[in-house]
Amino acid sequence: MRFDEFQDFRQRQLSASPSLLDAAETNVYRALASLRPDPPADPGTVYRCDLARAWLRRYELPEEWSRRAMISRGVRHGLGVLFHHLRAAEARLWLPADVYPVYFELARAAGLAPGSYPTLPEPTLPEPVLPGPPVDDRPEYLLLANPSKPLGRYLSEAECTALIAWLQQSPHRRLLIDSVYDLGAPFDIGTRRLLDTGRAVLLHSVTKGWLWPRTFGVVLLGPADAEPAEAFRADPPTQDQLALAERLLTDHSGVPRLVTDELAARAERLFARLPEEVLGAIPTASRTCPGNYFFPVEIPAETLRRDHGVLAVPITVFGESTWPGSVLTSLADTFGLRPSPRSGPARRGGG
Missing domain, CATH: 3.40.640.10 (Type I PLP-dependent aspartate aminotransferase-like (Major domain))
Known part of the structure; x- marks a missing residue:
């Protein structure tokens, strides 16, 4: 499934099953729009x-x-x-x-x-x-x-x-x-x-x-x-x-640190909503990498949706691969808030 095909599929799934945990948003600019600095009002000559x-x-x-x-x-x-x-x-x-x-x-x-x-x-x-x-x-x-x-x-x-x-x-x-x-x-x-x-x-x-x-x-x-x-x-x-x-x-040299901190907070909110089996399948290096919002998991996207109520990104969105897993992201709006870690069907220990 290519990227554009998956975007249509994602919207259909979320509309049909509002209880799905959306771990498939990939647009970091939309997710973190409030952190993006404004351009200069009166730009001068720069070399x-x-x-x-x-x-x-x-x-x-x-x-x-x-x-x-x-x-x-x-x-x-x-x-x-x-x-x-x-x-x-x-x-x-x-x-x-x-x-x-x-x-x-x-x-x-x-x-x-x-x-x-x-x-x-x-x-x-x-x-x-x-x-x-x-x-x-x-x-x-x-x-x-x-x-x-x-x-x-x-x-x-x-x-x-x-x-x-x-x-x-x-x-x-x-x-x-x-x-x-x-x-x-x-x-x-x-x-x-x-x-x-x-x-x-x-x-x-x-x-x-x-x-x-x-x-x-x-x-x-x-x-x-x-x-x-x-x-x-x-x-x-x-x-x-x-x-x-x-x-x-x-003027905005500190923005990357703000982005890193926000992404770390969103990742923690994602992890709090995942079933233990799914969280345990994410490599430690991916969970702890600063500023990361992509989390590979060796579970097919269909299995995550059917058995755990988690909407993930199929690996084929990123290119050709024979790897059987999928990718979770922490960019959806729900992770920008502070939802209850036990709310919804996809909770730790669930399935």
Whole structure:
């Protein structure tokens, strides 16, 4: 079931069965609309180089990297530019199969034919490329998200080690790291460890932390990957978008912490409403990841609805997957209030 199909299905189910616990809302902007900062009333001229340095300072990265910090309109825009560069370089591309269907849409629009690898129930790097070096000198890129959704957690130390080993098998290999779900500063230790290899491109934006999608982002190119720079310089955000980004990074620097705290509170309200069997099936790392609102559970969505009165998101909404489970979210309106933890049919110990 694709995303748009599921949205129609969700509304029909909630209308037909009002007692269902809605753990299937996915729109964080609608859920947290009250936290989104307003744009500046009188935007002035803002320079991309200043924003690049401000972004680097916030995330405790060296300011001398500013020449590699490309200003974009968000992760989608950044990936679109990078994927066209990969196509021109005849590069191979590996994408996570079950994270974000838009990855594949952007890659195919750029003329790429990406391979894939699963992330659920845990990331499994593509077997054809792991055992040894590539058979030719073509560039090879692997895209990952850290933290990953709907896995709902950061990369483990062992997973970072495996990625570094993959890089070391060939000088032509690179990582693309989508860090849009990392609401903290500095970035996660795993992300910083991968950046330290000098073989990773980092993508970030104000989409989740400040709730402003497709507005402003940064693509931090690797030290030996300057080729796409001119394409980014030729396709910048508008002055209004740059002014908004400056306002977010300065006047509203604390918003990501407010978002993280609100999401943590909503997650606790979700957990309080879940049957013990369902709560116990959510991995601990997902339950405890700061700012997470996606919770994988190895129970099919149909079983959750039929046996527990919980409406979940089928894994196919996120992409192709053979994993039998589904995903719970904590974004529905009921978790923004303070409902009784024992109200409704889906209560701990119930079924």
